[in-house]
Amino acid sequence: MNLEIVIIGLSITSSWGNGHATTYRALVKALSNHGHTVSFLERDVPWYREHRDLEESDYCRIGLYESLPEFARRYGELIRDANLVILGSYVPDGIAIGEWITGRANGVTAFYDIDTPVTLAGLNANKVEYISPGLIPRFNLYLSFSGGPALGIIEDLYSSPLARALYCSADLGMHSARTTAPQWSLGYLGTYSEDRQRPLEQLLLIPAQRLRDHSFVIAGSKYPDTAGWPENVTRIAHLPPNKHSEFYGSQRYTLNVTRSDMKALGFSPSVRLFEAAACGTPLISDDWPGMETIFTPGKEILIATAPRDVVQILEEFPEDRRLSIAANARARLLKEHTPDHRAKQLEAYYLEAATYRESANSSARPAELEDAK
Numbered sequence: 001m002n003l004e005i006v007i008i009g010l011s012i013t014s015s016w017g018n019g020h021a022t023t024y025r026a027l028v029k030a031l032s033n034h035g036h037t038v039s040f041l042e043r044d045v046p047w048y049r050e051h052r053d054l055e056e057s058d059y060c061r062i063g064l065y066e067s068l069p070e071f072a073r074r075y076g077e078l079i080r081d082a083n084l085v086i087l088g089s090y091v092p093d094g095i096a097i098g099e100w101i102t103g104r105a106n107g108v109t110a111f112y113d114i115d116t117p118v119t120l121a122g123l124n125a126n127k128v129e130y131i132s133p134g135l136i137p138r139f140n141l142y143l144s145f146s147g148g149p150a151l152g153i154i155e156d157l158y159s160s161p162l163a164r165a166l167y168c169s170a171d172l173g174m175h176s177a178r179t180t181a182p183q184w185s186l187g188y189l190g191t192y193s194e195d196r197q198r199p200l201e202q203l204l205l206i207p208a209q210r211l212r213d214h215s216f217v218i219a220g221s222k223y224p225d226t227a228g229w230p231e232n233v234t235r236i237a238h239l240p241p242n243k244h245s246e247f248y249g250s251q252r253y254t255l256n257v258t259r260s261d262m263k264a265l266g267f268s269p270s271v272r273l274f275e276a277a278a279c280g281t282p283l284i285s286d287d288w289p290g291m292e293t294i295f296t297p298g299k300e301i302l303i304a305t306a307p308r309d310v311v312q313i314l315e316e317f318p319e320d321r322r323l324s325i326a327a328n329a330r331a332r333l334l335k336e337h338t339p340d341h342r343a344k345q346l347e348a349y350y351l352e353a354a355t356y357r358e359s360a361n362s363s364a365r366p367a368e369l370e371d372a373k
Contacts, residue, residue, distance in 0.1 A: 001347065003036045006079055008097060009088035009112070012040045013062060015241050016051035017191050017221045019271050020088065020114055022241050023168040025054070030169075030339035031346070032059035039063060039082075041075055043092045053240045068093055072100065083107040084350050086143070089115045094130030102138040108353045110141035112166065116150050117261035117268055123158070136160050141353040143346070148267030148290045162356055164349045165267070167294075169339045170274040174241060177280030177330065178249030185214040185314050186284070187251040189239060189272055192222040195260040199286055204255055206307040207314065208233050214314060219247060248279035252322065253302075253313065256285035266290040273301075274337055277329040282322050284313060294337070300329040 007024065015021040028038050040057075042048070044064040056062060065071040079085050085105045087098050089112065102109050111131060113119050122128035136142065137159040144150055147165035154163035188204055190196065200218070208216045208230040218226075219236035226235050239247055248254055254276045262268035266289025273294065276283050283301045285291070295301040302325060304310050 001035075001351075003083040003347075003350065004081065004107075005031060005036050005038045005084045005086065006041065006075070006082040007038065007086045007088065007112075008041045008091055008101075009086075010090045010114075011042050011048045012057075012060070013042065013052045013054045013064075014048035015053055016048065016238060018090075019168075019191070020090070021054070022171070022275075023114055023271055024088075025241070026169050026171040026339040027342050027346070028057075029059045029171060029173075030343035033340070034343050034347070037061075039075075039078060041065065041071070045092065051238075053242075068096060071097070076104065079105050081106065084110065086110045086112050087139075089113045089119060090130050092130075095132050095135060098131065098135045098139070102135070108140045108350055108357065109138070110143050110349075110353070111136070111139045112143040114145045114168070116144045116146040116154075117265040118259070120150065120153060120265065121261045133158055140357050141349055143349065146262070146265055146268040147293070148265070150265055150267065161360070162349070162353050164345075164352075166342060166345060166349070167269055167337065168271040168274065169337055169342050170271065170278040170333070171241075172278055172338060175245050175248070175275050175278035177278075177326075178245065180249055182252040183215065183250040184217045184234070184252070185211070186253050186255055186310065187217040187219070187247065188255040188257065189219045189244070189247065189275075190257065190270075191220045192224070193259055196257045199257045200255075202307055203257065203284070203286065203304050203310050205229060205233065207310040210307065210311055211314060217247075217251070244275055245279050248276050248281040251281055253284050254281045255310075256283055258286050258288055263288045267293065269294045274333060277326075277333040277337075280326045280330050282325040283329060284310060295329055295332055300325065300332050 009024050010020040012021055012024045031038050038060040040060050041063045044066050084107055085101050087101055119128055142154050142160040142163040143166040144163055151163040154160045215232050217234040219239040221238050256270055256273055284304050285301055287303045297303045302313055
């Protein structure tokens with residue numbers, strides 16, 4: 001099976017200030033390795049244009065557009081004839097593009113929600129600009145960043161014909177275990193988010209205040225004034241993907257902090273979990289429902305709910321326990337959470353959606369013929 005796939009996403013060319021790019025890159029590269037032809041289309045906006053770290057790719061065709069008329073004119077035929085057309089979350093004018101795609105594409109259409117908990121909360125409050133309740137049933141397939149109960153909500157409440165989990169993953173060609181001596185006791189990688197700031201303070205900044213003989217690091221863009229942070233916390237404004245492996249390898253532990261909507265819904269693993277595990281860096285994370293379906297707490301990942309938990313881990317955990325946590329997480333990742341696994345899942349979902357669509361069309365034909373009489 002060799003598919004012609006078109007993805008319209010937020011960005012694959014720039015990882016600055018978003019987690020979409022690294023997710024798309026890992027998935028698209030794996031799809032290419034499986035023999036599929038992928039075209040990635042994205043809106044050419046100033047923010048990403050000024051911070052591009054992938055100008056061109058050997059595993060997909062990248063197409064940029066500046067307006068909806070240009071998008072339709074340049075890529076209409078490509079979208080019409082593709083086997084699978086995927087629209088991602090947070091795409092500018094996503095609703096208009098989704099309506100156009102679902103009315104034009106001859107192949108399977110899918111919505112890939114890399115922000116499912118945020119989307120569901122926004123739909124409930126009528127505050128989503130990239131997808132609408134009325135558009136969801138028109139897609140043959142809803143690919144969700146979240147598993148668990150989110151899939152039932154999407155199918156039962158929003159009438160998606162097929163909702164399936166497609167978690168992110170880490171590019172193993174870029175993320176590998178390192179043997180260098182750790183520079184920091186604990187680090188965190190993530191763009192600033194207001195709802196993550198308090199947990200970040202609880203699980204990193206307060207421990208840094210208490211452990212002055214330890215060093216800490218926070219990397220990511222858009223943080224407000226950090227002048228009040230402890231002196232033993234290093235600040236990195238932006239870390240490109242090709243530096244992630246070195247960054248994780250320079251930490252004794254790395255911290256995962258989950259956005260509030262994702263924590264409430266659960267079953268929403270961040271790409272940072274998979275990146276750190278691939279690099280052999282043990283993880284400390286806040287807790288959320290469904291964690292045990294990704295990594296086993298206490299064996300493959302450590303859970304912290306308060307500053308004292310982090311302090312205890314950094315001060316009291318023996319080295320063999322630290323290394324065991326990292327090794328177990330990497331083994332679990334290689335078994336279940338690689339880009340190759342995601343590509344195989346997407347292939348299976350495509351076949352399922354294509355079969356479902358054909359069955360639905362066949363069931364509708366007698367009624368249509370009767371109406372025609």
